[in-house]
Amino acid sequence: MPLPTTDVEVLTSRLLLIRPHLDERAWRLLLGSEAKALGRGGIKVVAGAIGAHPDTVAQGVRELDYPDQIPGRVRRPGAGRPSAAVTDPTLWEALDALVDPVTRGDPMSMLRWTTKSTSKLAATLTTNGHPVSASTVGNLLKANGYSLQANVKTLEGNQHPDRDAQFNYLNDQATAFSAAGEPVISVDTKKKELIGNFSIGGKEWEPQGEPTRTSVHDFMDKTLGKVAPYGVYDIAANTGWINVGTDADTGQFAVESIRRWWNTVGTNTYPSATRLMITADSGGSNGSRLRLWKTELAALATETGLAITVCHLPPGTSKWNKIEHRLFSAISRSWRARPLTSHEVVIETIKATTTTTGLSVHAELDLGIYERGIKISDRQIKELESSQLHRHDFHGDWNYSLHPATRPDTPK
Structure with missing residues (x-):
């Protein structure tokens, strides 16, 4: 059997x-x-x-x-089939030419437009007069320092000429705010996630042969939809606050998330604060060119009495945002290989996120509706710039402050 x-x-x-x-x-x-x-x-x-x-x-x-130990050597000297590299001295040179990174982009290479599996490499070598098996190809590659590698996201595209100068300016601003005891937060929207029994990247310990079963197709559940987790990371306190939205990721939603953080956490952590610094990406719902983001922040400044300073990361450097590697990466580890089957699973998994550096995270569900396509006119933005929006001397498109508006009942 x-x-x-x-x-x-x-x-x-x-x-x-x-x-x-x-x-x-x-x-x-x-x-x-x-x-x-x-x-x-x-x-x-x-x-x-x-x-x-x-x-x-x-x-x-x-x-x-056999009743007694068999005498003699394990293998007599010279026994066994000679290696392919011995019988074909030019084999490695031919293989190296196919996989070497320098020649990888050669449009004349036969493997230029194919995957480089050992079986395809072996077939190509055999066609070129070097008969060899796939296993031998694998052994040769390992012996010469090759291994299977995944892609690594490190290339950021064309760098802005003021990239480093902006990072220095942002760091100087953050240092000054922190030294004065004023809050400095890093904000962004984490990747939207489907809610339902869908596969999530990563691996988790399970009984052998009993993986979690998920749907074959990732068709969005019309009832559960997606969630957009907007994060606020307090750099000094090493705490995260996630507003899990179920509607559109707009500038209004981004500022509402910051508002909720301030009203529930910020005011208690920084009761004497008069200013707030925000570091954000240059794109998305908190982008440097988004008028709705600025007008909503102006309203928040007036509402809280805080002077809000925003410093954007240069274009193409979103992965340098502290919230990415101090908060979002930890959340991704928390729900790796765990289907997000409900809003409760999302919220509780985020709340359970911790790190060895002491990170703590709070999360709330936001069922609010955020209108898409809200337009802010040229006249509105000019009025804002003349009253509340102050652009800094260095790269005013990336660095600006929003001051509370003077209310009619406020004494002059």
């Missing part, structure tokens, strides 16, 4: 783990012992599980049955 697939997989994993630590005799004996333990048909099962020749497994069984 054949072994269940899961049992064969366990056997394969166990044998592969021990293989690098055994010589050929010990390896044969181990295979033989596994075959004997399985009984009838065990030689075939073990050979198939590990990719060994049945004769090798059978030899291990015979050696186990």
Whole structure:
């Protein structure tokens, strides 16, 4: 009776783990012992599980049955098939030419428009007069310092000439605010997430052979929809506040998220604050060119009595925003491989997020409706600039302050 697939997989994993630590005799004996333990048909099962020749497994069984230790060497000198690199001295040179990063972009390369699996590399080499197997290709690549690599997001496109100067200006502003005991927050919207039994990237410990089952297709559930988690990260306190919106990610939603943070957390943490500094990306619902963002912030300044200073990160540097690697990355780890099946799962998973540096996070659900396409006219923005919006001397498009408006009942 054949072994269940899961049992064969366990056997394969166990044998592969021990293989690098055994010589050929010990390896044969181990295979033989596994075959004997399985009984009838065990030689075939073990050979198939590990990719060994049945004769090798059978030899291990015979050696186990031998009453005394078999004398002699594990392998006589010079025995075994010579390596492909020995029989074909130009093999590595031909393989290296196919995978070397310098020649990767050569439009004449036969693998320019194909994936570089070991089987395709082997087929190409064989066509070019270097007959070789896929496993040999893999061994050659590993022996010469190659390994499977994922893409890494590090290229930020064309850099703005004032990129470094803006970072220095932003850091100077943040340092001055912090030294004065005024709050400095980093804000942004995390990637929107589908709510429902959908797959989430990452892996989680589960009983073997029992992965969490999710929907095959990621079609949005019309009832549950998506969520847009807008985050506020307090840099000095190392605390996060997430406003989980269920509607549009607009400038109005972004400022409402900051308002909720201030009313629930900020006022208690900074009871004597007169100013607030915000660091934000140059795009999205809190973009440097978004008029609605500025007008809503002006309203918040008047409402709270805070002078609000905004410093945007230069274009193309959103991943440098502190909220990305101090808050959002931790939340992504919290819900890795965990389907976000409801709003409650989203909220509670975010609340449970912690780090070894002491991060704590609060989250609330925002069921508000935020109108799309609100237009702020030229006249409105000019009035704002003449009353509340002050652009800094250095890059006023990225750095500006919004002061509370003078109310009619306020004494002059």
